[in-house]
Amino acid sequence: MNTQKQVNIIGGGIAGLTTALALQNKGIDFRLFEKNAQITYENVGFGISANIFPILQELNILSETEKLGAKIKKFHIVDDKLKYINSFAINQPALSVKRKEFYQLFLNKLPRDKIFLNTEKHTSDFNESEIVISAEGIDSKTRKQWYPTLKKRDSNQILWRGITKIELDENFKNSYHDFIGNNLRFAIIDTGNDFYSWYIIKQKDTTSEHYTREQLIDLFKNYHSIVKEMIQKSGDIYFSQLKDISPRHRKKLSWYKGNTLLIGDAIHPTTL
Ligand SMILES: Cc1cc2nc3c(=O)[nH]c(=O)nc-3n(C[C@H](O)[C@H](O)[C@H](O)COP(=O)(O)OP(=O)(O)OC[C@H]3O[C@@H](n4cnc5c(N)ncnc54)[C@H](O)[C@@H]3O)c2cc1C
Numbered sequence: 236m237n238t239q240k241q242v243n244i245i246g247g248g249i250a251g252l253t254t255a256l257a258l259q260n261k262g263i264d265f266r267l268f269e270k271n272a273q274i275t276y277e278n279v280g281f282g283i284s285a286n287i288f289p290i291l292q293e294l295n296i297l298s299e300t301e302k303l304g305a306k307i308k309k310f311h312i313v314d315d316k317l318k319y320i321n322s323f324a325i326n327q328p329a330l331s332v333k334r335k336e337f338y339q340l341f342l343n344k345l346p347r348d349k350i351f352l353n354t355e356k357h358t359s360d361f362n363e364s365e366i367v368i369s370a371e372g373i374d375s376k377t378r379k380q381w382y383p384t385l386k387k388r389d390s391n392q393i394l395w396r397g398i399t400k401i402e403l404d405e406n407f408k409n410s411y412h413d414f415i416g417n418n419l420r421f422a423i424i425d426t427g428n429d430f431y432s433w434y435i436i437k438q439k440d441t442t443s444e445h446y447t448r449e450q451l452i453d454l455f456k457n458y459h460s461i462v463k464e465m466i467q468k469s470g471d472i473y474f475s476q477l478k479d480i481s482p483r484h485r486k487k488l489s490w491y492k493g494n495t496l497l498i499g500d501a502i503h504p505t506t507l
């Protein structure tokens with residue numbers, strides 16, 4: 236007789252996908268529910284630090300992940316004119332990949348009949364004999380129900396991201412360039428095969444959410460021309476606000492109640 240409890244994962248972000256693959260590799264049956272019509276992510280870069288590699292190895296996807304992007308071996312701090320201020324080698328190189336492709340890698344390994352799209356679930360939809368893993372992200376309804384007074388923290392910083400296909404000189408290969416200047420940050424990260432991901436971080440103001448590509452370029456008009464070129468030639472540009480839950484409040488939270496477990500940003504959202 237099969238006495239294994241039904242495992243239900245709510246949310247098809249990176250936390251839900253990782254859990255699904257880990258369960259599958261251990262022969263544990265699961266169902267994953269995603270409220271959106273697709274499991275995917277915006278076309279942006281994704282940094283995977285070296286401490287995650289053993290987990291990817293355990294999931295049998297490390298070598299495939301490595302093929303998706305570039306190893307980041309050097310970190311450069313430069314000024315607005317691309318003058319090198321400080322450069323150092325990264326002892327344990329990180330990986331930079333396209334986030335969309337990384338999600339697809341997981342999806343390719345998971346059986347479609349275990350994934351229920353367009354399906355919004357709540358912990359109350361399951362009975363007490365089932366296991367529920369809430370991987371609902373920073374706006375987790377489960378967490379809000381458990382901790383109704385807990386508030387998100389706004390960093391008051393905003394961010395734009397994109398990926399640009401461009402030929403850059405050798406200095407940019409396997410490297411992270413962080414342009415520091417004038418209360419603005421611009422970063423260029425090798426993401427493999429002449430793709431470079433980039434981001435802008437800026438203090439929030441009342442109109443910035445609606446900046447056009449030209450307005451973003453204008454922010455950097457006094458910077459080295461490579462910044463303008465990266466933004467100009469970029470694929471779609473995505474806007475985000477940086478919010479989290481303060482570590483002081485996070486550490487007081489329980490990760491589970493009965494058969495329900497909170498994972499990922501549902502319980503420990505962090506900013507960059
Ligand atoms: C700008 C930015 C850049 C970042 N860059 C990096 C990086 O380079 N490297 C890195 O490691 N981390 C990065 N992070 C952090 C990382 O993105 C998050 O920690 C991670 O996405 C959290 O994954 P998650 O699966 O917990 O939540 P999410 O990615 O938010 O996924 C939650 C999923 O659950 C679904 N869902 C929610 N509620 C329900 C419901 N009731 N029923 C069904 N489905 C539901 C949502 O639709 C969503 O698909 C970055 C974060 C930000 C904001």
